[in-house]
Amino acid sequence: MPLLPDPIHMVMARQLSYLISQSRNIVRPWWLRQSYHNTPDLLHTQLQSLIDQIEQENETLVPTERFDQIVLAYGLCSNSVIGLCSRSLPVVLPRCDDCIALLLGSAERYQHFFQKLPGTYWYTTGRIEQGNPPCRARYERDRAQYVELYGEENAEYLMEHQNHWLHNYQNCGYITCPLGDLPEHIEFAKQVSRDFGWTYQEIPGDLAYLSRLINGPWEDDQFLVCPPHSKIEADYTAQKFHSIPWNPETTGA
Template identity: 35%
Template sequence: MYLKLITCNVLLREVCREVASSPHTFDLYFTEKGDHEFCDRLRSLIEGEIRVAEESGKPYDAILLGYGLCGNATAGLGSSRFPLVLPRAHDCCTLFLGSKQKFRELFASNPSRPFATPGYLERGSDRFQTSSTRKFLGLDKSYEEYVALYGEENARYIMETLSPKTSEEPTLVYIAMPGTDSLGWEERCRAEAEREGKRFIRVQGDPRLIHKLIYGEWDPEEFLLVPQGQKIAPLYDWDQVVTSKPQL
């Protein structure tokens, strides 16, 4: 297959490793790590690159998006000419962990828990990331905004649920990716966590979703195939995460 892959540069090492051994032919485009901070900007960049692919005259079999929903940045994206393929993931963290189940285990109880990967750490000064799950689920509002939406009693309940009183010490999750041990990021991340008084948790990453995306192994349980003329739509759940619907 001839494929266009649009993804974030925090995944560059893992993506290039898989592309190098893939049986398929690729054109690659990477957005910057900082583009995640503004979902509208990230959506605009991805949409623009989809349009470049459509107008290039190249006979792509599909456009692959190496993202999750990423704060709804991929919501509404579609192509009139090519099918899109997207992992069923809340954000890029799922791609580093290898499954949405592992993502849920680590972040469902604390969506604001900071995490780091070699790809995040080597790009930019904002080293520790937080999952975009709270934003994805609509749980990133202030107390006053919740009062306006749901009333004082419900707003109080939501805030207590999102920020429970707990004896759990602050933590930092480091996702160690295969082939990156020699870079020294784990040691530096551990030292920085200690300086900030956070408990360091090392989790072994798994590039299996990246591999499956690049090798064309698009199991519908883990990937959404968006037909031509349809667009990505969020489902706000832990199972499917995304679906597709006709473009208006």
């Protein structure tokens, strides 16, 4: 029996909502819950069905209200975006690994910290308030559930095994929110650092990458614009992915 499912939460809600509110573009947001990255196949299915749904709806709109493109606030995200197809609208996505790069302002800045601060587990305002990140309370909650399901002795063993990776990390990287941080979120990250024996590191967040995602321009070195009748293919280089022609008629998809 799996642990209780995480609640629905969107970890970039504040940043994206702010940027959308300030944008000259008319942006209609759709939200998916965080933590689908743990099940990349499921995230892929969710994203594809969302693209399909938006494209279908677009056909029914009056011409002046139609969308120009679909913008995904997703990087590779465990390779979930690989294989996504578009039929009638361009799909734009940032060339990065995941939301950490988006919140740090660029894929390069994420790589810089990945090298400079190895063993860093990232915390953000969104993850703390909506993302159920690792912390003492979550540990205790999971443990109590294991005791109920498998008994005290097995619970101890399971917790040790499933949380062993926490001890492999050395740093808690708190990415500040350029829109402002709540003191309780910073204190939360500091407490996690104390509880897990990590060094607390405060890294300034940067909205530049998310802002370009919402407003453009979508320079080719930072964004992929996947034209209609194309499919996203991995290339396992720094540019992460490219698009290839895709014909929905012949593939039967």
